[in-house]
Amino acid sequence: MEPLLDIKNLVTVFDTERGSIRAVDGVSLQVRAGETLGVVGESGCGKTVLSLSVMRLLPANGKIIGGQIVFAGTDLLKLSEEEMRARRGKDIAMIFQEPMTSLNPVFRVGDQIAEAIRLHQQLPAKQAMALSVELLREVGIAEPQKRARDYPHNLSGGMRQRVMIAMAMSCHPRLLLADEPTTALDVTIQAQILELMDELKRKNKMTVVLITHDLGVVAQAAQRVAVMYAGKVVESAAVEDLFDRPLHPYTQGLLESLPAAIASGPDRKQYLRTIPGSVPDLYHMPPGCRFSDRCAHGIERCRREEPALAEITSGHHVACWWAAGE
Amino acid sequence: MAEKLVEIHQLCKTYFVSGGFLNPQKRPVRAVDHMEMTIDRGETLGLVGESGCGKSTLARLLTGLEKPTSGQILFKGADIDSFSAEELKAYRHSVQMIFQDSYSSLNPRQSALSIIKEPLTIHRIGDKKTREKTALDLMAKVGLSAQHARRYPHEFSGGQRQRIGIARALVLHPELIIADEPVSSLDVSIQAQILNLLVDLKKDFGLTYLFVSHDLNVIRFLADRVAVMYLGKLVELAPNPRMYDQPLHPYTRMLLSAIPSCDPRRKEKKTAIRGEAVAENDRGCAFRNRCSYRKAICSEQTPELKKMDERHLCACHLAGSI
Numbered sequence: 066m067e068p069l070l071d072i073k074n075l076v077t078v079f080d081t082e083r084g085s086i087r088a089v090d091g092v093s094l095q096v097r098a099g100e101t102l103g104v105v106g107e108s109g110c111g112k113t114v115l116s117l118s119v120m121r122l123l124p125a126n127g128k129i130i131g132g133q134i135v136f137a138g139t140d141l142l143k144l145s146e147e148e149m150r151a152r153r154g155k156d157i158a159m160i161f162q163e164p165m166t167s168l169n170p171v172f173r174v175g176d177q178i179a180e181a182i183r184l185h186q187q188l189p190a191k192q193a194m195a196l197s198v199e200l201l202r203e204v205g206i207a208e209p210q211k212r213a214r215d216y217p218h219n220l221s222g223g224m225r226q227r228v229m230i231a232m233a234m235s236c237h238p239r240l241l242l243a244d245e246p247t248t249a250l251d252v253t254i255q256a257q258i259l260e261l262m263d264e265l266k267r268k269n270k271m272t273v274v275l276i277t278h279d280l281g282v283v284a285q286a287a288q289r290v291a292v293m294y295a296g297k298v299v300e301s302a303a304v305e306d307l308f309d310r311p312l313h314p315y316t317q318g319l320l321e322s323l324p325a326a327i328a329s330g331p332d333r334k335q336y337l338r339t340i341p342g343s344v345p346d347l348y349h350m351p352p353g354c355r356f357s358d359r360c361a362h363g364i365e366r367c368r369r370e371e372p373a374l375a376e377i378t379s380g381h382h383v384a385c386w387w388a389a390g391e
Numbered sequence: 392m393a394e395k396l397v398e399i400h401q402l403c404k405t406y407f408v409s410g411g412f413l414n415p416q417k418r419p420v421r422a423v424d425h426m427e428m429t430i431d432r433g434e435t436l437g438l439v440g441e442s443g444c445g446k447s448t449l450a451r452l453l454t455g456l457e458k459p460t461s462g463q464i465l466f467k468g469a470d471i472d473s474f475s476a477e478e479l480k481a482y483r484h485s486v487q488m489i490f491q492d493s494y495s496s497l498n499p500r501q502s503a504l505s506i507i508k509e510p511l512t513i514h515r516i517g518d519k520k521t522r523e524k525t526a527l528d529l530m531a532k533v534g535l536s537a538q539h540a541r542r543y544p545h546e547f548s549g550g551q552r553q554r555i556g557i558a559r560a561l562v563l564h565p566e567l568i569i570a571d572e573p574v575s576s577l578d579v580s581i582q583a584q585i586l587n588l589l590v591d592l593k594k595d596f597g598l599t600y601l602f603v604s605h606d607l608n609v610i611r612f613l614a615d616r617v618a619v620m621y622l623g624k625l626v627e628l629a630p631n632p633r634m635y636d637q638p639l640h641p642y643t644r645m646l647l648s649a650i651p652s653c654d655p656r657r658k659e660k661k662t663a664i665r666g667e668a669v670a671e672n673d674r675g676c677a678f679r680n681r682c683s684y685r686k687a688i689c690s691e692q693t694p695e696l697k698k699m700d701e702r703h704l705c706a707c708h709l710a711g712s713i
Contacts, residue, residue: 107578252649253646254667256649285658318580340583
């Protein structure tokens, strides 16, 4: 089956005062219709730039210099700005980490959702407003009629994220990009938002790309996972495979360094496993594998030659000489 | 019996917030509401709760950055409110804080070395040379090298900045460290490095930690005892594995089942998770509107903190029977 979103060899660069950096460097990813793909990685790995590239919403100093982003058979990078604008919000919607900065503080939330609706559908204002109240009800907001008249600052963080989701859902997008949608929320609110997203996804047969640093969130919400490191996808697999048999030393290190990975109580281990060192400087990428400096298994080839993503077992891809049995 | 380093008795802190410029009437918010707690010497007490539960206010009250509205904080048996200027200075010497945001808690115009040795200068300890040596030794202890000494905060990564903050907190050899979400803004691989460092330093310096966090997994790794706060109140306190194995308060259970498990096959939730924390100034249990076990008594009486056994406290009318 054709994937709904097929990213091929995407390269996104940023021009900065210190020079040019490749924030996304040759990323290929497929997202199948109806699935949730989790994209995990630590800060600076390029996961947010990846999603902004798909939306073509990069800041002024960012530029896509290579690759394709094929959405439902069309390369989004070949569309004019006008054609892209018609798709944004309609076919592909996005929600962000901080709903307060994505909502306009001086308009009522109901009006903001209605505006999104009227941008893509020719509806009279009254009808759009009624639809916006209906959407608020759908995302689990009590007394939606009343809440629609609230300003963003009247709402709690969880409620604001629900409003953002209502807005994203307003035109029944086929693909939802969710960039750290629950990171700013408390755990009990996070659990409710994840449940809501899952419910809406099923009901509307939507496809989701969930970007997060939280491995627990990925384990619970995604069917497939891609792990990013320093601008590259280093491993991708079905969620069970990734957590049962992580192949890349970076993925293994991430999973082992979680405090949840150790038993508590009297028999608890004294220390957490750690990944030594830190992420390489984007301005000075090492020539071979970007993880080689921090890797316990590094072989000579790792420092010379960059490993490509290879399929090790069915559906499980990894970019590592060691894991590939070199 | 362990020595009680800190005793908190009926501690309250009320803030008054205005309802906006059209509504000048100020509304009281009880950030900390009749807290009772002790911190034993040498332990790590984990304090968890969601945003707005009062955990940071409690930390600020303990450091003396805020004055309580009522109630007492005893440090080694003495009420910190009754301290003379001299005693207060000594208290601040013994109690140090590590903050969440290492960037905004470090002066951008000071070098790492100067930040770390500043407490020594303020407390007039040693001369210039010995201060510098103490600070450099400490930098090595927290995993920074001498070449980092002259660099400024913006030249460090988040994890390294947190190491500077830790060194600054330790330079006076305090007895109690209050760490307010010290690893929350760090990536997992860096978080693990800092947590291990905190474990080491506790042993080397014979420290007592009050570790404030919203992350129950982090607390599970570090803490000897766990305290759970909800809307300004202590709702449950228990030794570490026990809090996770046999939580008694419905809120603790909800918190625990809300943690997304790293096992993709474990998807079912044991407890229904619903609602948000909304403070209402009336009697009854503050959690009742989100609680699936609610009974009539929960709206009539505020539950008291009860001893369920020697080391397990819980403030719930139904604790033990649900």
